[in-house]
Amino acid sequence: MKTYQPKSIEAKWQKEWEKIGVYRQYARKKKFYVLDMFPYPSGAGLHVGHPKGYIATDVLARMKQLQGYGVLHPMGWDAFGLPAEQYAIKNKIHPEIAVKKNVAMFKKQLQKIGFTYDWEREISTTDPKYYKWTQWIFLQMWKKGLAYESYEPINWCPSCKTGLANEDLEQGKCERCGSIVEKRPMRQWVLRMTKYADRLLKDLDSRKLDWSESIKEQQRNWIGRSEGVEVTFPVAKTEEEIRVFTTRVDTIFGCTYVVVAPEHALIRSLESKITNLGEVKKYIKKSAGKSDMERTELTKEKTGVKLEGMEAVNPFNGEKVPIFVADYVLGAYGTGAVMAVPAHDERDFEFAKKYYLPIREVVASGKQAVSNKYQEKIKEAFIEDGILIDSGEFSGLTSAEARDKMTAWLVKEKLGEKKVNYKMRDWTFSRQRYWGEPIPLIHCEKCGVVPVPEKELPVKLPKVKSYEPTDTGESPLANIAKWVNVKCPKCKGQAKRETNTMPQWAGSCWYYLRFIDPKNRKALVDKKKEKKMMPVDVYVGGTEHATRHLLYARFWHKFLYDIRAVSGQEPFMKLVNQGLILASDGRKMSKRWGNVINPDDMVAQFGADAFRLYEMFMGPFVQSIAWNTDGVVGTRRFLEKVWKLQAKASSTKGDNKVIESLLHQTIKKVTEDIEEFKFNTAISALMIFVNAVEKENHLSLIAYRTFLILLSPFAPHISEELWRALGNKRSIFLAEWPRWDKKKIVSETMNIVVQVNGKLRAILNVEAGSDEEFVKSLALQDEKVKTHLAGKNIRKVIYIQDRILNLVVG
């Protein structure tokens, strides 16, 4: 017997598997689609954290194939967008060349680990043959009015020199570079994602969607649906009115002023009537210069200016209240105006205190049935529901009742209506950068916006000398006259191409569909193939994509469903989010900290199989755990033991009952644990089996073969090597996954725990299924039990067959 040398074994089988296409069993009847979130091929290459998810899907894919499924397990590259472009600028290489280089490096690194990826289906979002269809989907959206041009102020990153979507911000800062994001008015393309808000929300509750509650909750919060009422406050002595949105119309009798956002149109239309216009304009200018970050700074005191010379009229009691402009009210949410009820809203309360505005209580907590309006000082806003007071005919109602009745009254009087608002905004979809899909539209002076004809897709990204961003709000593409100036497809007159590009997240919105049919030239995916393979059965990736990729992709998928391009409403059935692998110092692995571990080194030192095993053995898959290279030693030792097992395997005789039972327990444990992503305990079960067999001097051939199959998803190379050493001509991955036999799992004797008052005193080994009388009599003979029973009466006996006997004494 040779010694275990992973290097030669692994290279040999990787080549062989690729040659015979062992993973391409697509003709099988049952399908299983298991998908990884495809990576950005960054210049830094892989660190040991990246493959964790890929190994997990690979283990699952291999087991599913052994169980008879035709498994689709593809890999590709999400190579457009800022990370790739910034790397290219920094290293003075064209992004296209940099991406090619990085992809080659990533692929080489991945291939060493021995994945089941079907490289014939490899795709890259930057390939014109791919982004042709990204552009095509955009055009369909444009045709349905879901893509529109907007001039609203958007998030602008001064360092990346591009507009950003709300989803691209982290606490008011650019998610890429950490710069404080400014508000900048500019022309941009926006996708009407809010039109799908309700469906995106509702379908999260579909029982078929097996996602973690935390991700679903994050999406719910991000969509941020709230039901309320829009109420009209006429502006006294004018024809104007202010519409406000509120979820608490029950507090309207406590409204003591109205606030409009600095962006609100009312200010412009009433300019002539505002007596302190200078002051107001100064305030508006000041807040316009503020970033969202500064405007929403929580510690910041609220500021505002009263619009002198005008008042708003409360439709319920006719009361005239002052109007303020204040930047704590957001222009982009609801109507950009609110009714302020300081007694029952924390923000209004704070503002009212500062500007000495009246605070009027109109909701009493349930306990205080009587009005507490004479209370001298109110210390804080009472924001909960309660019983209405001082609210005219509505006094005495509960908040919920009042909301219904007041809304009904408003609707009847045509002074308001029910309204639903969302925190989620439409998706700012254009970027003023080079490295993205060109938006396939043409601007014609005569015809307006004209789509590029479908047969002319893709609109290829032209070669350009300088792909660095400009500061003009235009992408570098705007400087390429030859590319920009085109004939209008409609009138054949002079026209210009749209020069903005799509954001990084565009290509990943539908890539899972392309893997099904990657070379199709006529459609993004063949309908029959789509229907067979979709949805993705298991999708694995990081939790950081909760409110971006996963939301965007669901949005696109629903749109594709609506135009009958796909057959289902949701793309990803089961979603599993892996925990991070941290560096041994507990920080994230990063070049900056110099704590990166390269998988190549691990594979070279311990072998791919030991590396794969360790990543799965570290701990629960969803949990973040620090890397410890010592741990790989353990899984390598385990494989050495497995290697030595071949000396014990022979067909001359069967196994004893203990090993046979353990084998079936192991089949059950490994099968169930892989299905549930509990890889650590599955591996532990394999180790327990090997440790037990080591103590024997014989292992039956059938048990050995079964064990190899169980091990093969985790450690494919060594399993294949040992499998073929048995004389098998076909790959182990074309074998059949074992089933466990319930009868064999149950052993003949059981350990019964004997407790006295709940404390362990003895363990009895008895025949399985023994009755209480028998076990009790045996227990009473036990010396230790006797000591603890001495001088006491047995008051109660709890007996659970094959488990426990508890004697309660006193």
Next chain:
RNA sequence: GGGCGAGUGGUGGAAUGGUAGACACGUUGGACUCAAAAUCCAAUGCUGGCAACAGCGUGAGAGUUCAAGUCUCUCCUCGCCCACCA
């Protein structure tokens, strides 16, 4: 401030309400060796004891139960996400 999740040996972690610490790392002792590595054997939660053994023990406190790491309540700490959304 809101939401979600987690606290178990020296370390990573295991445990359908039923033997807490499986499995692995590390450590200690021993075998093998001129020596080392590798490998093998043994021990390894804490306290007391030569030992048999006894007591204590899953962030803190209470409760339910014959029995709680697990269920309920209160509190503490940490992590992640969201955050002036009216």
